Amino acid sequence: MKYDLIVVGGGPGGLMAAKTAAEDGLKVVMIERKKDLTKIHRACMQTFYIHKVTASPDAEEGRTHGDGYIEPVSVELLPDRCRFNFPEPGFSIDYKGSYTPYYHWIDLSPSGYYIHRHKPNDKIWALYFDKEVFLAELLSLVQKAGVEVLQETIAESAENTQDGVKVKIRAKSGEQTLEASKAIAADGLNSNIVESLGLNKDRKVMSPPIKILACEMEGVETNYPPFTFFWISIPSLSPMNFGMGVAGEGRFLSWVLTTSNLSPNEIFEKFMKHPTFAPWFRNARIVQKTAAGSEHGLRTPIKEPAVGNVVIVGDAGAPVETWIQGALACGYKAVKAIEKELNGQNGNQEYIDWWQGAFAFNDPHYWKVAAAFPLNMICTDEEVDYLYRLFQGRIGCAMGLIAKNLDLIKKERPELYEKLMKTAPPPEAS
Numbered sequence: 001m002k003y004d005l006i007v008v009g010g011g012p013g014g015l016m017a018a019k020t021a022a023e024d025g026l027k028v029v030m031i032e033r034k035k036d037l038t039k040i041h042r043a044c045m046q047t048f049y050i051h052k053v054t055a056s057p058d059a060e061e062g063r064t065h066g067d068g069y070i071e072p073v074s075v076e077l078l079p080d081r082c083r084f085n086f087p088e089p090g091f092s093i094d095y096k097g098s099y100t101p102y103y104h105w106i107d108l109s110p111s112g113y114y115i116h117r118h119k120p121n122d123k124i125w126a127l128y129f130d131k132e133v134f135l136a137e138l139l140s141l142v143q144k145a146g147v148e149v150l151q152e153t154i155a156e157s158a159e160n161t162q163d164g165v166k167v168k169i170r171a172k173s174g175e176q177t178l179e180a181s182k183a184i185a186a187d188g189l190n191s192n193i194v195e196s197l198g199l200n201k202d203r204k205v206m207s208p209p210i211k212i213l214a215c216e217m218e219g220v221e222t223n224y225p226p227f228t229f230f231w232i233s234i235p236s237l238s239p240m241n242f243g244m245g246v247a248g249e250g251r252f253l254s255w256v257l258t259t260s261n262l263s264p265n266e267i268f269e270k271f272m273k274h275p276t277f278a279p280w281f282r283n284a285r286i287v288q289k290t291a292a293g294s295e296h297g298l299r300t301p302i303k304e305p306a307v308g309n310v311v312i313v314g315d316a317g318a319p320v321e322t323w324i325q326g327a328l329a330c331g332y333k334a335v336k337a338i339e340k341e342l343n344g345q346n347g348n349q350e351y352i353d354w355w356q357g358a359f360a361f362n363d364p365h366y367w368k369v370a371a372a373f374p375l376n377m378i379c380t381d382e383e384v385d386y387l388y389r390l391f392q393g394r395i396g397c398a399m400g401l402i403a404k405n406l407d408l409i410k411k412e413r414p415e416l417y418e419k420l421m422k423t424a425p426p427p428e429a430s
């Protein structure tokens, strides 16, 4: 074999895998579609979650965030860098770019009623960081470790063979097939490799395709404390929530994720003119827009993301996102699994077991809560206002607070109670 390992995709998952494998002495080639993998074309809020805020029904406890990586992580703020620590997989990554701490997370209704996702002024729950700088730093470690990096090259498919794997690639110079003992598919949400291995067949599609827009803006003025992240629910604009957060140096980053017929652009324009929120945008200017989308909508995750000589890493196996930290952890764990397999041990099963416990989306309970999305799909603006007013100033997430206050809602708004119970029965509080 020319290579020990082919890594497909140079996002956080692929870079981490390539770096780990090459540092451990494997001969690695990494395939990346983009001309410059450090340029982000995929919408991302660039938030590194430290203290996981809740979308769990156990609202007051402030447990896990709704969708991604749930193993503990920590950040050390050193004089010249941040160090992201991953105690369970057992690695750390340094980052020398800029960052802004988030102290608040506030959920807002159409008329501006608010719920705190975690105790205000408690502690930093996340850092905004510069993903492009982060990827550039990882890439330089990948190159230093001796990985052959092929950019502007598309991996089209992978095929398990008796003693290895073949990956078909296409570049300007033409098509060729690479062979290696092992491969890692870290080619993101609409993964060619996952599709070619037939791993999408058993996945259930849970929503229409999701369209995504991320905007970077200057001059946004809210009346909320600095370093706040907003999660905004306006059903009449979109069946999904909007997000918005400070992005350092007075910049704001916002995103729209939607399954609506309206484009995310149209939704965002309407949002900027919405009576409650228009004052935020009086002096705002859009600096940059990044769009993205999923071809298939929200899908159930791949249950067993290690098949023969191929291991699936990061978003390639997830409903939408593993988060940057989840993709990094996958990249690291996948290489350790592969090393075991190369030594005749059952590394694949170990990886599968880890994957099933490390992400919220693998918990069947997650699919009942599905963060706060169903609320936007089933309620009117007035009903969301009612519920948020009921919980104004409380700590938790809307779905969790609803689950704990069903009796009150039934008494005050029986028709809304019926609707909630019929369309999105909230899980019992654990």
Ligand SMILES: Cc1cc2nc3c(=O)[nH]c(=O)nc-3n(C[C@H](O)[C@H](O)[C@H](O)COP(=O)(O)OP(=O)(O)OC[C@H]3O[C@@H](n4cnc5c(N)ncnc54)[C@H](O)[C@@H]3O)c2cc1C
Binding pocket: 008, 009, 010, 011, 012, 013, 014, 031, 032, 033, 034, 037, 042, 043, 044, 045, 046, 047, 048, 049, 153, 154, 155, 156, 186, 187, 188, 189, 191, 192, 212, 214, 255, 257, 292, 313, 314, 315, 316, 320, 321, 322, 323, 324, 325, 327
């Ligand atoms: C709106 C939105 C906001 C988000 N905000 C956050 C956040 O604040 N914090 C956070 O941690 N996460 C966030 N995420 C998720 C995060 O961006 C991803 O989970 C993470 O980037 C996944 O990393 P990955 O390496 O698995 O995949 P990706 O980052 O998608 O990387 C895949 C790479 O593979 C390449 N590629 C794709 N197909 C091929 C192919 N056929 N051949 C070769 N190369 C290919 C792509 O060009 C890309 O470089 C957000 C996601 C969305 C949608």
